[in-house]
Amino acid sequence: MLDIESLFGSDRTKPACRQIYGISGTGKTVFLCESVRKAARSKSFGGKHRFIIFDVKADGYQTLAPPVFDSETAIEKMQNDRVVVVHPDIINAPTFLDEIISHLFEVAGYDSEFSATLIIEECSTFIGSSSGSIPPSIKRMATQGRSKGLTMLLVNQRALTNKWTDSQSQGITMFRLAKPDSKMLYDRWGLNADEIDAKLSQNKFSFAHYDLEDLSVSYYDPIQIPDLRVPIVMPKKSRFTRFFKFLD
Ligand SMILES: Nc1ncnc2c1ncn2[C@@H]1O[C@H](COP(=O)(O)OP(=O)(O)OP(=O)(O)O)[C@@H](O)[C@H]1O
Numbered sequence: 613m614l615d616i617e618s619l620f621g622s623d624r625t626k627p628a629c630r631q632i633y634g635i636s637g638t639g640k641t642v643f644l645c646e647s648v649r650k651a652a653r654s655k656s657f658g659g660k661h662r663f664i665i666f667d668v669k670a671d672g673y674q675t676l677a678p679p680v681f682d683s684e685t686a687i688e689k690m691q692n693d694r695v696v697v698v699h700p701d702i703i704n705a706p707t708f709l710d711e712i713i714s715h716l717f718e719v720a721g722y723d724s725e726f727s728a729t730l731i732i733e734e735c736s737t738f739i740g741s742s743s744g745s746i747p748p749s750i751k752r753m754a755t756q757g758r759s760k761g762l763t764m765l766l767v768n769q770r771a772l773t774n775k776w777t778d779s780q781s782q783g784i785t786m787f788r789l790a791k792p793d794s795k796m797l798y799d800r801w802g803l804n805a806d807e808i809d810a811k812l813s814q815n816k817f818s819f820a821h822y823d824l825e826d827l828s829v830s831y832y833d834p835i836q837i838p839d840l841r842v843p844i845v846m847p848k849k850s851r852f853t854r855f856f857k858f859l860d
């Protein structure tokens with residue numbers, strides 16, 4: 613069963629990666645954004661847990677926290693903020709990602725109460741199809757993360773074709789899939805993606821979860837978007853407070 617603890621939490625006995633697929637506009641970001649909003653307020657995650665969203669698409673998580681644009685500011689923010697949204701520019705993104713991951717390991721190394729969830733949007737920007745085409749920092753996160761309380765969510769529009777990430781993954785959350793992906797999912801997991809997709813097509817923004825440990829598929833209703841998407845980290849100064857100015 614999928615819940616926010618199993619989606620974002622670290623389990624020291626299970627692989628550190630989770631994968632999220634679905635073609636554009638099928639609800640991945642809404643699902644993750646609202647799930648982070650809930651998790652960030654939940655007692656299930658320790659006071660020192662951090663949620664870091666690394667989003668090259670710069671789209672959809674701004675209601676959680678005002679975005680920052682480089683790794684240095686992200687690392688600074690992590691000291692106090694429970695949720696950090698990073699909008700890296702595409703050129704520097706790989707370096708920023710390396711720096712953030714190495715920071716997570718550093719903090720986890722000296723503070724055993726620290727834990728973190730790193731969400732990497734559009735991860736095919738960083739991960740190619742062979743094991744050799746995965747940055748060492750992502751490999752490190754996948755293989756050594758769990759013993760340090762670090763989890764990584766790989767989000768992509770298409771199913772990742774990288775077999776190595778599969779061996780490090782706990783589960784796949786699927787939104788509506790691209791047709792060519794169904795054969796691959798069948799060959800790799802024996803998953804009948806056409807059948808799953810047919811079921812998802814009946815309920816817009818619904819999703820399925822495939823547990824790679826017990827090989828079970830479960831289905832979920834669409835996430836409810838709250839009427840008021842209250843930020844976890846408030847923007848510093850609201851434009852409303854600056855609208856009326858005091859006389860000198
Ligand atoms: N659970 C939902 N309830 C209502 N509307 C939703 C829901 N999920 C998504 N939507 C609507 O669909 C739009 C697209 O969803 P979302 O941004 O989550 O897609 P995505 O899968 O992340 O797409 P992309 O791959 O392009 O980033 C949202 O802006 C929202 O308007």
Ligand SMILES: [Mg+2]
Nearest residue numbers: 640641671672
């Ligand atoms: Mg999205």
